[in-house]
Amino acid sequence: MNEPESAFDRSVRRTQWVLAGLAVLFVTGIVTWIAHLIRTAWRLGDVLSASIGISLVAIPVFLTLGGVIVYVFVGLLTDRSAR
Amino acid sequence: MSDAIVERDRALFGPLSETGRGFYLTVGVLGLAILWGAIAYAVQWSEGLGVTGLHQPVSWGFYVTNFVFFIGISHAGTLISAILRLSKAEWRRPITRMAEVITVMVLFIGAGQILVDLGRPDRMMNVIQYGRYQSPLLWDATSISAYLTASTFYLYLPLIPDIAILRDHLGKRRWLYAVLALGWRGTERQWKILNRAIAIMAVLVIPIAVSVHTVVSFVFSMTIQPMWHSTIFGPYFVAGAIFSGIAAIIVAMGIIRRIYRLQSYLKPIHFRYLGQLLLVMTLLWFYLTFAEYLTGYYGNEPEEMKVFWSKFTGPFWPFFWAMVVANFVIPMVLLVRLRHHAVGKTVVASAFVVVGMWLERFIIVVPTLSNPRLPFPEGQYWPTWIEWGELAASFGVFILFYVLFVKLFPIISIWEIQEGRDVGLKEVEERLLTYLPDGAADAAMPEREKVLT
Amino acid sequence: MRWHGVGWRAGAGVVALGLIAWAAFEIWAAPPVTQPIQFPHKTHAGDLSLPCTTCHERAEKDAVAGRPPTALCLSCHAGGDATPEIKKVQAFEGGGEIPWKRVWRLPPHVYFPHRTHVVAAKVTCQTCHGPMETLDRPPARPLKTLAMDDCIACHEKRTGRAERPAGPVAVVAARALSTDCNACHR
């Protein structure tokens, strides 16, 4: 099972981690964006309640999505168990 | 496991390994449609939205119709697949993937319509930078991005074991498959992670999908315009979305079955079941439409009635009645009895529903804007070649993506079919026994846990 | 042979990138402004310590600061021995205005009244225009590039963010230091 990793395997593995990173970055990006919109609404005095109300639902949804994504990526990529 | 896997489901590998003349021909034709759209957009970019048929009272037309339509189609997928998965419907196995792919492709196209519709696409980033949550457009942006993320991931998860199969057996594009397989070796732990994640996503995706078309409807119903300002719009749009979504899957199934000769996987029974689902949605759609229009008619509010009559007998009557025929009359006639010719009947009915639902979106968007409250000259909207081009290109991009997906990944889930054969059969038997009142059945079967089938 | 090929391609790449960068700069960067006369702000505003409004007199009276009229230059530089540059000014004695070119440009949708900022708010010219008094030749480009955020920052700093009420009909618009978009955009 423990064969030395070839260059092919290494590049594959690296790309997989990059993909995982991008997925996480995407979700955090959206969460940050929503937070930014709350801040904008607060600064302009522009219906803060709507922003907060919507983000109360939206942020947990994105965090859950992010959680599942991390769970799968990390879980599958770090799996060392035998067949 | 060597080549037995490939041998048994050889038909499923067909589109991946062989590329016929038909493929290039299709891509060519789609390319032309996309080129038309690209030229149209270039003209629109440099000249402005004036090159479309839009004008003063009718400031939204084809693009917004397309937006609602495509986002509606996207409910095909994930929602149907998630519901079937959660309800352990065994017949789902060959169709879930197809449905999920539709969702992802079409969401991109739907969201793209809004960008095409902008007068200043160069200021698109203003929505990100200065967006405000009081506007339903931002609700859309948030909801659609959640749906896009969730449905892409939900498409990807059940693909992983299949990609691993391709990596090990196909011998083409190894790097791509190796990367996307995420080191899948089918260990017990990996299966546990995958099944659990699929279960979570299936649950998560349903409320997100419902929210998406609800907020799309809010774009209209949050205004105080006649025949838009309606509380029924949320559920009405969601029902319509599922309706058009199922129709889109059936059409896709019919085409794929024919082209790739998958008759032994996509059987008449699948079409019959989906046809019955479509029939239910036809009735639901009719019920909601009836409720919506009767409420308006009975209330007899003058502004509402102006729009109402413009749809029933006024300039929009051809669209309105074509919609009724395509969405209700034809499906009713074709779908009531599906004992014989189930495939043909459902595919034809679905094709009509897809067109009918596009008309429904059009009939919602344009007549209200055409009948302003103040005594303005009434608006006569007719799209120009630019808008037709964008419509053609939207369908072109959708089909092209679909065709390319079929080229790169198995459109019918290989492992789920195999699981159906190896585990599903026995499991269904066990499950059936637990439904029965006879207690002996429980004792007879050893308790076996399967997270998700 | 192979090495040569690579070198040729790399060279072409560098040239292409350079061309693109140059074109981008040419297209998007404001073209440099050359004034008809090499006016030294340093001599006037720096060494002689003349207030800016000595020449830019409209800044206190009007929304636009304007360019100084030639007569104003000639009121000091009428005769006597002159440098070549001053001679150029004197050439306009017979009439006609010196064709000064505009360096500072606000977008057309912004309303910036100089009078309010100079007279009422007493903002120094350097706040926006930079240290003009140190220049011994006319600037080819504005010394400072201001964005809307700079305007807002100053308005907020002077009002104090805390007292900026966010309510509906607030006192924001009518107040001297408004951050209402309509106060500047037109």
Place this chain on the structure above:
Amino acid sequence: MALWGMVIDLDRCTGCQACVMACKAENNVPAVGPKEAARGRIISWMHVLREESEERTRFLPRPCLQCDDPPCTKVCPVYATYRNPEGIVAQIHARCIGCRFCMAACPYNAKYFNWLRYQKEGPGQNPDVSVRPKGVVEKCTFCHHRLQKARERARAEGRDLVAGDYVTACAEACPTRAITFGDLLDEGSEVARLARSPRAFRLGEELGTRPKVFYLAEMEGHRRV
């Protein structure tokens, strides 16, 4: 603090279009040309609507009604249109992305879109008002650039803004003086007095948009809209 409003006396209006022309000149409202006009793309911030009934024809000049609870500002995704603290519904062209949601939401069709690039900056335009590019929404702003200038002048002179410092171009141009403009909060002002008149009504009162443009007419005026 003011709340700018307008009263239009329909019984005085002769439909002469002087307000429309004054508005066009004042605000650089583009002339779109006959081809575009035929396609229904006339831009006219102040628009004289005709109401024909058996007894007579009545004209109804319609600027942006400057609703106090505007349906258009709620839906703007980028804060390009909003109700400013003095009640003017602002339209910031530089921020607008051209989604036309506000046009779809406005029950009075008071918002206009630059479908094409209708004009460039050039001579003969009012330098106080920017020329709108293609792809953005524009509308009557109660000539708010006049407010900017009037306020700047008052501030430089060290005094408060007084009634009459700021009047819209249409009100100034109306030969029959059918249009009165001023501060609705100033109890003594002409506009506040007329707005309280029993002849006063507002367009689409039942929509709850609370327009700050009032119309005066004999009571049968309530029948319509």
